[in-house]
Amino acid sequence: MKERLVIIGNGMAPGRMLEKLFELAPGRYAVTIFNAEPRVNYDRIMLSPVLSGEKTYEQIVIHGDGWYINHGITLHKGTRVTAIDRVAKTVTTDNGLVEPYDKLVIATGSVPFIIPVPGHNLPGVLSYRDLDDVDAMILAARSRGNAVVIGGGLLGLEAAAGLAEQGMQVSVVHLMPTLMERQLDPAAGYLLKKAIEERGIRVLTGANTKAITGNGRVEAVELEDGTRIAADLVVMAVGIRPNGALGKAAGLTVNRGIVVDDQMRSSDPDIFALGECVEHRGATYGLVAPLYEMAGVLARTLVDEPAAYNGSVTATKLKVTGIDLFSAGDFAEAPGREEIVLRDAARGVYRRLVLQDNRVIGAVLYGDTGDGAWFFQLLREGADIAEMRETLIFGQGYAGGSPLDPMAAVAALPDEAEICGCNGVCKGKIVAAITGQNLTGLDQVRAVTKASASCGSCTGLVEQLIGLTLGGDYQPAEMKAMCGCTDLGHDEVRRLIVAKQLKSIPAVMQELEWKTSCGCSKCRPALNYYLLATWPGEYVDDNQSRFINERAHANIQKDGTYSVVPRMWGGVTSAKELRAIADVAEKFNIPTVKVTGGQRIDLLGVKKEDLPGVWADLNAAGMVSGHAYAKGLRTVKTCVGSEWCRFGTQDSTGLGIRLEKFTWGSWTPHKVKLGVSGCPRNCAEATVKDIGIICVDSGYEFHIAGAAGLEVKQTVLLCKVASEEEVLEYTGALMQLYREQAHYLDRIHKWVKRVGLDSVKQQIVEDGERRRALFARFVQAQKHAQVDPWAERVNGAFAHEFKPLADLRLAHAAE
Amino acid sequence: MIMTEEWIDIGTLEDIPRRGARVVKTARGDIAVFRTMDDGLFAMDDKCPHKGGPLSQGIVQGDSVTCPLHNWVISLRTGEAQGADHGCTRIIAVRLEQGRVLLSWPGMAIQAA
Ligand code: SRM
Ligand SMILES: Cc1cc2nc3c(=O)[nH]c(=O)nc-3n(C[C@H](O)[C@H](O)[C@H](O)COP(=O)(O)OP(=O)(O)OC[C@H]3O[C@@H](n4cnc5c(N)ncnc54)[C@H](O)[C@@H]3O)c2cc1C
């Protein structure tokens, strides 16, 4: 009698295994298969093309009914095995069959993971695993209604693209900040998100699903932040779990999956496991390539040939037409690893290789994945790439290709992109002037178009445009690069952020072809500021790109403690505030209380863990952060002025308080300090401040560009105004111009020196319309900026920043 | 808290912000545990080789951290100061197991007892 081989599950892995087995020993086994799905073996991978309508079920069948008949296989469709009796060596099914085996193969695949949020079992909530799911989705799509896909990984995105193809309004809700974060790095994740959105699919990242709601049927998905998305269909694609339940119930060793050795044998010598339900050397797999390797090994084991499975490296592709991505191996940072990055913004290409000991250990490709297979081969072979390191990133076909063009970003700008912000000149106009009037140099372009004729920040870009238009003859002056991550200078980056509407750090890095995958401590804080200043209320601050003082909203001290400086508007305080400060100092054992050079009180030596407590008490007494740590408004120093002083000409104290209440909270390229003195005796030292007001009988002198730090700079008089209202308008306008034009870490005096006092005068004093527009933009930005960061943190924001991850001292004491 | 012979469980990967660090307080001083952009994990004494600055408070870039006090750049892999500066911070063994972060250092068990 033939040996009896029973297989549980009729998926892709056992299908491949049987093909091999019949090749090796055609008549050896009598095969019986039980399959819970009521159908033959089909290509599960191709479900997405079935969903999108590109293929039919018939086209993806791997083994038709005839194949089973030809090989004498008994296939029980729609029959689930419910138990394995290892002593009697039988399996029992849900319809009462008891089938004996000599050898048993468990190939039960995976089960989709369902997040147990309220409403997860409402009708209309589907997973994405088999043909029944696809049929249900296609049926639901006939309504052309709204679909929400929970999960932005491989399956979720394929489902989303398919449903959109079927005419549904699709939203993808993803918990992590970038899509497919397990296979892609943030740069590639950014490109993927853009491509998905271009298909009309809404993508919500960093979004945590709170509940699925509906009356008898799904109607909406609710997120943790309160957002509600209407839904006629919800697809949950948040991951899979190896299906080891049967094995576990039968007493086999099961961890995450059914544990097998290198021959695919479970802890019972007559029972084998294969496919996604398996755990081999601690690893589980969710892609077919490794399962096919397992299948070959098992077939040979079943005919007593020596064979061993040694684990696999996997590569991922996304099967959405028009989106090319590839990732393989390991690209986490770790000891001894280096990276090579190539970006081509115009073509939407991003490539990153991770190397260790001159070998490729990880690869991420987006946009142009033609070399994926080659990189994957180098990776699997562990090939030594030292010889071709310089050109490796360009791929296999590289034949002395050209280096990246630093002008590409400018070349790729649309004609209507604004190059000169001061005079509102766009790219098309400059190019037209150069060609139309045969211009050959910067001065001519300036004279004709006015571009770069004011502050000059866009000079580099204008020169590049001249170079691009005239070809090789024109040599633009070299730009001073922001840092080693880019060839572009601060001005160019700032202008391109506006012109190309770039709204996140990964967007800037991709579109402007950064040479590293995630920047450095020089460019990241600068980009964070530029984005914040350009898109107030829209850009989400990147806390991890900030220096510790701005991240923790306190100044770090030499011993790692912090100092806390509450605002004291215009240097004026009260008994109540002083009492609260005294109480806080005592309650938290704060060692030093000092009056600062900025007319307020510094509490020095506060432990980081105590910061939220200290702030809570100060908040309770009405005090807010003094931003003593910020590239932003610091202090407004005042003198007593006309209210008390026998020489005072105006209410300098009151004006100082007004100015501080107007400007606090704003983020600026460097710190900004103001001073208001009640008369030219200048007791508030206003003439060494970034903006200084000297009150005189007839009104107010408006001084700018002073400093008393590493360099001592006396202010220059910009103009004289008559009223407090005008002082506020000029101050807001000047701060905004500084915010828009300065390089990160340049104080006002450095910025004025670079763009020229005349340019500032022209825009603030002479051009009233421009001044009022600047003022209005400042007011607008302040609406989003004037939130007390201390109060936010007292209420729980960024709690992790202030707590140690673990306190082993306490743990040990308690044990 | 799970304690094995030589590894101690201090929390989950998600507890540490990407491109950031958290502090673990121990009887022998603070330890900084870093998580890079790509989820690389590193740990070392929370002490800059220059003047003892708390490296956990620095900006993480690639696989190094910039000290918050005077901007020395310290390699997370070796603990060594980069560029012209010289000095080295002690590295602590760290590994990730099923989403949990585990630390180990010589003499840990004795201290823990
Ligand atoms: C606390 C204080 C000294 C004091 O005890 O009085 C102080 C303390 C620090 N100053 Fe200052 N400066 C203080 C008033 C000043 C003044 C005087 C003033 O504002 O009228 C100046 C000269 C005026 C000026 O800024 O032009 C001043 C010029 C500087 C500079 C040089 C700036 C420059 O452009 O050259 C720095 C370095 C920097 O910012 O890059 C600096 C940096 C610092 C830092 C933030 C150093 C640092 O990065 O950690 C110190 C923080 C200590 C802390 O934890 O609070 N501090 N610093 C004063 C706080 C004022 C406040 O209430 O916010
Ligand atoms: C939509 C989709 C797209 C995919 N795209 C890709 C891709 O692009 N590339 C790639 O490499 N991989 C992809 N995969 C993954 C790939 O399809 C799987 O890795 C592969 O199909 C797993 O094969 P398997 O034989 O282990 O399990 P499965 O193919 O899942 O088969 C398991 C079978 O066992 C049956 N079963 C379970 N329990 C019992 C029981 N008790 N009794 C009887 N029968 C039972 C199930 O009904 C099922 O039919 C995709 C998967 C899906 C769902």
Ligand code: SF4
């Ligand atoms: S003068 Fe120097 S030492 Fe004094 S507070 Fe300012 S930065 Fe620190």
Ligand code: FES
């Ligand atoms: S203490 Fe770290 S750089 Fe000085």
